[in-house]
Amino acid sequence: MANALPHVLVTGSTRGIGAAILDSLQGRARVVGHGRADATDIIGADLSDPSAAASLWAAALDRLDGRIDVLINNAGVFEPVAIDATLEDWQAGWGRTMQINLQASADLCRAAILHWRERARTGRGGGGRIVNIASRAAYRGDSPAHWHYAASKAGMVGMTKSIARGYAAEEILAFAVCPGFTMTGMAEDYLASRGGDKLLADIPLGRVADPAEVAGAAAWLALEAPASMTGAVLDINGASFVR
Structure with a gap:
């Protein structure tokens, strides 16, 4: 990546944190995003379909000249x-x-690792970076109606650490970011439904995160973080949960 702009695939990039990540990478990387429908520099894919991740990866590779x-x-x-x-x-x-x-x-992490291994095997340069956007809920849990959300994000953190430990010797690095409440449309609806002021009282900083704050951390991990940080999980939650 030192001699050319890195090629980056960002999923869920049409709003909120994902859109802010795209903004953070502008001019620093060649980026393809993902959303529910095709648009300029956006590949449409419904990830509730078990086959969609593989199709998304293939389409992103095609858009990015065979390299991610x-x-x-x-x-x-x-x-x-x-x-x-x-x-x-x-x-x-x-x-x-x-x-x-x-x-x-x-599925996307698997595709990325296999891609980087194949590039290394064929002398085209191996190694790469994965940044997984998890959640504070991975550690703190969530509401009684969101066990499954917390479990999915805890799984994402465990997966990130496993990748970091398993593939560091191949220069494949993995990081995670665990935001608390972030002022996306999804967070706004939830804050309103839970009596926003009470929820904010649980955040020592006194406010939820801005998407740009989370995006800045994700972009730094994607492009600049030292290799020795692989496996790290960054918390961005206004000290509402301190590990």
Whole structure:
């Protein structure tokens, strides 16, 4: 990546944190984003479809001339499932959240590692970086209606650490970012539904994070963080949860 702009794929990049990550990478990388529908520099893919991650990776490779140096997994859903829902609805909610938040991210991480290994094998330069956008919920948990969300994000952190430990010798680095509440549309709706002032009182900083704050950390990990930081998880939560 030293001799040319790095090639980056960012999932869930049409709003909120993902859109802010695209902004942070402008002029510093050649980026392809992902959303629900095709648009300029955006590949449409429904990650609730188990085959979509593979299709997204292939399309991104095509757009980026056969080379991806950095994968940023940001796509995710935050959808409630009541404990007294029918078993069918309960399992459907868990399945959808796990598929989008964790399985699709895992599939993309796998594709990235295989891509970098193949590049190294054929002398085209190996190594790469993965940045997974997880959540404070991975450590602190979440509301009674969001067990599945917290579990998916805890899985993402565990996956990140496993990748870091397993592939560092191949110059494949993995990092995670764990935001607390961030002022995206999703967070605004949730804050309102939970009585925003009470929620804010639990954040010593006195406010939720701005998407640009999370994006800046993600972009730094993607492009600049020292290799010895691989496996690191950065918290961005206004000291609402301190590990």
